[in-house]
Amino acid sequence: MSKKMSINIKLEEAAMTAISIYFLSQHSHGLSLWIWILLFFSPDISMIGYLFGTKTGAFTYNIIHHRGIALVLLGIGIFSQQEIWISIGILLFAHASFDRMLGYGLKYNDDFKHTHLGSI
Numbered sequence: 001m002s003k004k005m006s007i008n009i010k011l012e013e014a015a016m017t018a019i020s021i022y023f024l025s026q027h028s029h030g031l032s033l034w035i036w037i038l039l040f041f042s043p044d045i046s047m048i049g050y051l052f053g054t055k056t057g058a059f060t061y062n063i064i065h066h067r068g069i070a071l072v073l074l075g076i077g078i079f080s081q082q083e084i085w086i087s088i089g090i091l092l093f094a095h096a097s098f099d100r101m102l103g104y105g106l107k108y109n110d111d112f113k114h115t116h117l118g119s120i
Contacts, residue, residue, distance in 0.1 A: 009117075013101035020094030027087045043095045050112060058107035065096045065106060 028036065049060030063069065074089025076082070099105075105115030113120040 010101050013097045016097040017094055017101055020090055020097060024087065024090045024094060027083055027090060029083065029087065039091060040095055040098075043092060047112075054111060055109045057112065058109045062106045064092065065099060065104075067093050067096045070096060 043064045046060045046064035050057030070089050070092035073085055077085030105117030108114040
């Protein structure tokens with residue numbers, strides 16, 4: 001990947017993160033900012049799967065960091081008019097975009113550092 005493309009992708013991910021955080025602020029449930037900061041980083045708990053091997057770790061990490069799943073949860077929230085699912089979907093989307101901005105992509109089964117964005 002060229003350096004210019006890498007910068008463009010990082011800027012795109014930063015924009016998606018910022019927009020997601022804006023929408024999350026609109027669905028905040030009255031929780032304080034420090035709680036949302038903790039919740040924002042909570043999807044990284046999925047790395048616990050690596051304690052059971054790289055295959056399990058990649059699966060648990062990818063399930064939680066997959067933006068498609070975040071959008072499905074968001075859609076469920078919109079169609080069922082359940083604010084909690086809307087917030088969860090936006091939160092997962094924002095976190096996944098933030099991670100990708102930092103170069104952490106979806107994981108392959110062989111190594112934590114082997115991602116769909118390249119090697120970390």
